[in-house]
Amino acid sequence: MPELPDLTVVAEAFHAALAGRRIRSASAPAPLAVRGTPAELADLVGRRVALVRQRGKFLLIELDRGRIVFNPMLTGRFQVAPPGAKLPTKTAVILGFGPREGGPPRDVARWTKGASWLPADDTPIDVRYRDPTQMGKVYLVPEGITRPIPGLDGEMGPDADDPALTLAVWQERIRRHPGELKNLLRNQAFIAGIGNAYSDEILHAAGLLPFRRRSTLAVDEIAALHAATGLTLTKAIEILRQRVPPTFETQVRGFLAVHNKGGQPCPRCGARISEVSPGGFVTSFCRGCQH
Numbered sequence: 001m002p003e004l005p006d007l008t009v010v011a012e013a014f015h016a017a018l019a020g021r022r023i024r025s026a027s028a029p030a031p032l033a034v035r036g037t038p039a040e041l042a043d044l045v046g047r048r049v050a051l052v053r054q055r056g057k058f059l060l061i062e063l064d065r066g067r068i069v070f071n072p073m074l075t076g077r078f079q080v081a082p083p084g085a086k087l088p089t090k091t092a093v094i095l096g097f098g099p100r101e102g103g104p105p106r107d108v109a110r111w112t113k114g115a116s117w118l119p120a121d122d123t124p125i126d127v128r129y130r131d132p133t134q135m136g137k138v139y140l141v142p143e144g145i146t147r148p149i150p151g152l153d154g155e156m157g158p159d160a161d162d163p164a165l166t167l168a169v170w171q172e173r174i175r176r177h178p179g180e181l182k183n184l185l186r187n188q189a190f191i192a193g194i195g196n197a198y199s200d201e202i203l204h205a206a207g208l209l210p211f212r213r214r215s216t217l218a219v220d221e222i223a224a225l226h227a228a229t230g231l232t233l234t235k236a237i238e239i240l241r242q243r244v245p246p247t248f249e250t251q252v253r254g255f256l257a258v259h260n261k262g263g264q265p266c267p268r269c270g271a272r273i274s275e276v277s278p279g280g281f282v283t284s285f286c287r288g289c290q291h
Contacts, residue, residue: 001057001072001073001074001195001196001197002057002072002076002077002251003057003193003194003195003197003198004054004056004057004159004160004161004192004193004194004198004233005198005233005236005237005240006240006244006251007054007057007058007059007072007193008054008161008237008240009237009240009241009244009245009248010054010059010078010244010248011052011053011054011059011060012108012109012111012112012241013080013112013115013117013244013245013248014052014059014061014078014080014127015051015052015053015105015107015108015109015112016104016105016108016109016112016113016115016118017080017118017119017125018049018052018061018097018125018127019049019050019051019052019100019104019105019108020048020049020100020101020102020103020104020105020121021048021049021097021098021099021100021101021125022046022047022048022049022097022098022101023044023045023046023047023048023049023063023095023096023097023098024045024096024097024098024124025045025094025095025096026041026042026044026045026093026094026095026096027041027093027094028041028092028093028094028138029087029091029092029093029094030090030091030092030093030131030134032092032134033092033093033129033131033134033136033137033138034092034093034137034138034140035137035138035139035140035147035149036138036139036140036141036142036147037140040140040142040145041140043142044063044068044095044140047063047064047065047066048063048064048101049061049062049063049097050062050063050064054159054193055152055156055159055192056151056152056156056159056188056192056193057071057072057073057151057188057192057193057195058070058071058149058151058152059072059078065142065143066140066141066142066143066145067141068095068138068139068140068141069138069139069141069149069152070129070136070137070138070139071136071137071138071139071149071151071152072129072131072136073131073135073136073137074133074135074136075131075132075133075135075136076092076129076130076131076135076136077129077130077131077248077249077250077251078127078128078129078130078248078249079127079128079129079130079248079249080117080119080125080126080127080128080246080248081125081126081128082119082123082124082125082126083096083124083125083126085126087128088128088130088249089130089132090130090131090132090134091128091129091130092129092130092131092134092136092138093128093129093138094126094127094128094129095126095127095128095129096124096125096126097124097125097126097127098124099121099122099123099124100121100122103121104121111241115245117245117246130249151188155188155189156188156189156192157173157187157188157189157190157191157192158191158192159191159192159193160191160192160193160194160229160233161193161229161230161233161234161237165191165226167223167226170222170225170226171222171223171226173190173191174190174214174222174225176190177189177190177214178213178214178215179213179214180210180211180212180213180214181203181208181209181210181211181212181213181214181217181225182199182200182203182210182211182283184214185198185199185202185203185229186199191229194229196259196281196282196283197253197256197259197260198232198233198236198259200256200258200259200283200284200285201232201236201256201257201258201259202225202228202229202232202233203225203228203285203290204257204258204268204285204286204290205228205231205232205257206221206224206225206227206228206229207224207289207290207291208221208224208225208290208291209285209287209290209291210283210285210290236255236256239252239255240252243255258273258284258285258286259282259284260275260282260284261273261275261284262274262275262282262284263275266286266288266289268286268289269286269288269289270288271286271287271288271289273285273286274286274287
C-alpha cells in the first residue's frame, strides 16, 4: 500500500514534471476505477496543472479549474512514460500532458532540480495509473462540483510529518484515540498517511510492541512514539528520493528494519523478528527490544 513516504516522493517528482503543463488527452481503459462521468474525463483536456501534492494516502493534482484525486489503496501505482510507450497491464487511467508553459515552477523540491529523469519542458509525457485489483479510485472533481471523497473529506487528522504536529499537539490528540498502538498509528483520524508497513517501522524505532494499548503508555513513551514517527518518515523519504525515480511504479521497501522480515535478525538487538497476520495484514516486530 502506498503510504505517506511513497506518495510524498511521487508528489514532489510529479509536481516538478507536470506543473505548468496542460492535459492534452485523458482516457480510462478501466473505467470502474474512475469516479466521474465520461464528459468530465473528456473535459480535463486543456486544463493546466497548478500543483501536485500529497495528503494522507491521497495524491492530488490541482488544476487551474478543478482537481483530480487518486486514492491508490492497496495496489495502485503510477508510471511516467513517453507517449506511445507500452502500457503496463491493468492500466486504469492515462493522462497525457503537453509541453510546459512559462518555464519550470519555482516551488519544486530541491532534490528534483536538474534530475536526469525529468522530461524536458518541451517534451510531452504521459502519466499512467494502474491498479491490478481496481481497489483504488480516481476522483474527478470539476470546478463547482461537489463529489464526496471517502477518507479525504473532513475525517482526516494532520499528516504524520506535518511540522505543526508538535509533541504538545500529539499528546493532546493521542488522548482521544484508545486501542492498540498499531491500530492507532493506522487510524487516519489520528494522523494521516501511515499504513501497515510504516506503523511497524515506527513502533520498532520507538521500542514499543504493536499490541500494547495506548492507555498503558507512560509520558516518556508517548514522547518516544512522537519522535520515532518523525524520524522514521524523514529517513524513509530521503531514501526513497534516491531509490524510486524514475520507476515510480515500483514500491521500494527493502530498506525497512522489520516489516515483512519475519525470522530475520533484528538490526538493533539481533533477536529474531516475529511476524503475525491478524486480519490478513502482516505485523512484524521484535520481542527482544520492543516492550
